Amino acid sequence: MVIRLWIGICALFVGATSWSPVWAGGEDAAPTQTGIMQRGRLVYVLRCAECHGRDGRGDGRAAAFMTPRPRDFTTGAFKIRSTASGELPTDKDLFRTVTRGMPGTRMPAWDFLPAADRLAVVAYLKTFSPAFAKSAPPSPMAEGRPIRMTEGSVARGRALYDELKCGDCHGAEGRGDGTSSHVLVDEWGHSIRPADLTRPWTFRGGADAGNIYLRLTTGMNGSPMPAFADAVPEADRRRLANFIRSLAREPSAEELRQGEDAIWAARYVAARSRPTPLRRVLPVAAGLATLGLEIAILRVLKSRRTMALTTPR
Numbered sequence: 001m002v003i004r005l006w007i008g009i010c011a012l013f014v015g016a017t018s019w020s021p022v023w024a025g026g027e028d029a030a031p032t033q034t035g036i037m038q039r040g041r042l043v044y045v046l047r048c049a050e051c052h053g054r055d056g057r058g059d060g061r062a063a064a065f066m067t068p069r070p071r072d073f074t075t076g077a078f079k080i081r082s083t084a085s086g087e088l089p090t091d092k093d094l095f096r097t098v099t100r101g102m103p104g105t106r107m108p109a110w111d112f113l114p115a116a117d118r119l120a121v122v123a124y125l126k127t128f129s130p131a132f133a134k135s136a137p138p139s140p141m142a143e144g145r146p147i148r149m150t151e152g153s154v155a156r157g158r159a160l161y162d163e164l165k166c167g168d169c170h171g172a173e174g175r176g177d178g179t180s181s182h183v184l185v186d187e188w189g190h191s192i193r194p195a196d197l198t199r200p201w202t203f204r205g206g207a208d209a210g211n212i213y214l215r216l217t218t219g220m221n222g223s224p225m226p227a228f229a230d231a232v233p234e235a236d237r238r239r240l241a242n243f244i245r246s247l248a249r250e251p252s253a254e255e256l257r258q259g260e261d262a263i264w265a266a267r268y269v270a271a272r273s274r275p276t277p278l279r280r281v282l283p284v285a286a287g288l289a290t291l292g293l294e295i296a297i298l299r300v301l302k303s304r305r306t307m308a309l310t311t312p313r
């Protein structure tokens with residue numbers, strides 16, 4: 001019985017590792033550099049070119065109907081990075097953005113594509129900008145540790161928000177309605193609105209503490225959103241992030257039902273009600289522990305000594 005179970009598990013493992021959606025059907029099993037590029041190009045033409053354009057210039061047929069416009073990959077400017085202001089993103093940054101999409105925009109989450117396809121399309125889209133080939137691979141900035149979201153840290157964050165004049169763009173209450181909110185233009189000459197900080201489901205790079213901190217630290221290349229890595233010490237950037245999280249409200253029923261961002265609002269709500277990995281593992285662990293205990297009790301009951309004690313002489 002145990003042996004059969006093991007054979008089953010081994011067969012499953014071998015099956016899972018030899019099945020690869022990207023390289024399946026290819027002559028050689030190992031993904032070669034050319035294989036990856038060919039696959040990346042195919043994924044790009046099928047899934048991305050309509051918006052980002054065949055040559056990656058952000059001028060696909062659907063582009064003009066969108067605000068913000070699809071990214072022009074030839075400029076090498078990317079908003080969602082773990083790297084310093086003005087630098088290229090890491091492969092991991094790009095992979096993450098492709099997987100999660102950009103909330104509040106028409107850039108979809110491609111999490112339904114096999115991971116190998118997402119990796120391949122990231123490798124391919126980097127070929128549109130010569131910057132990736134020219135410079136050394138970018139390295140992420142040190143991340144440090146988050147600060148607990150206490151009343152004190154939020155109050156300090158609020159003070160910094162006023163001091164740093166974030167409100168000029170984002171508005172005194174963070175509703176994206178500051179005095180200069182209507183005159184901002186991005187690097188590509190299109191008008192752009194500052195984020196409404198009370199609607200975290202529209203944050204391009206995600207609404208968790210870590211991502212908010214990274215956007216404040218690294219800025220968003222191509223957009224007027226500045227980087228504060230030099231102007232503000234790390235701990236204060238953490239406190240600012242805590243203050244921004246304190247501004248978050250829930251999407252209304254109306255916002256969940258209709259409007260351009262309804263899909264992002266729904267995903268935001270769903271992501272937070274999903275059980276954490278620990279909560280998923282706990283019931284299984286409890287089940288296994290109970291089973292173990294039952295087996296142990298059965299063993300004791302069946303043991304010879306107990307048998308001897310209970311069988312009548």
Ligand code: HEC
Nearest residue numbers: 047048051068069070071078079080097102105106107121
């Ligand atoms: C329906 C249109 C649409 C499609 C299809 C689409 N994108 Fe986008 N993409 C966008 C828009 C719009 C933006 C810009 C959002 C912004 O600037 O806030 C964007 C931005 C990006 C960015 C820039 C991220 C950053 O940090 O600035 C990357 C990378 C990207 N898309 C990759 C892809 C890939 C890969 C595919 C295909 C698998 C794809 N996109 C398909 C609309 C699209």
Ligand code: HEC
Nearest residue numbers: 164165166169193194195203204205206215223224225226
């Ligand atoms: C010059 C105007 C300007 C100033 C000053 C500014 N921002 Fe922004 N901010 C923007 C714009 C524009 C965006 C939207 C960027 C985009 O969508 O590409 C943005 C986006 C954001 C986001 C959303 C990030 C995301 O993932 O989409 C946060 C959070 C934020 N800003 C916080 C701040 C804080 C905190 C300050 C002050 C320390 C600040 N901003 C100062 C213009 C500004």
